[in-house]
């Protein structure tokens with residue numbers, strides 16, 4: 001007995017289908033809710049399924065790849081993919097190409113910014129060098 005249920009990511013709106021199988025329902029029957037993690041872009045969608053196969057709760061968390069020494073898991077508060085650099089040459093001149101590329105990768109979703117890079121990007125936003133994409 002296997003059924004499919006759909007769940008919408010609260011962070012990006014993407015829809016995922018979950019196969020609800022007996023072992024999942026068993027897990028839910030034991031602990032109240034079974035937790036499922038679904039990779040969703042640069043984050044993970046967590047869905048909590050009850051013993052009837054209904055999604056009761058959703059949340060998102062960071063998808064951490066690699067072994068960053070001080071990476072804190074939590075919800076990303078800033079959606080970097082909606083931001084763009086005003087002038088790449090300024091970043092390149094001041095911080096160097098290494099940082100410019102790291103920032104571009106983070107903005108394009110190719111990599112997850114380290115806390116250090118994220119705080120740097122937050123500063124760039126505050127300085128008006130990193131702005132919301134229009135449209």
Ligand SMILES: [Zn+2]
Nearest residue numbers: 009011012040
């Ligand atoms: Zn998502």
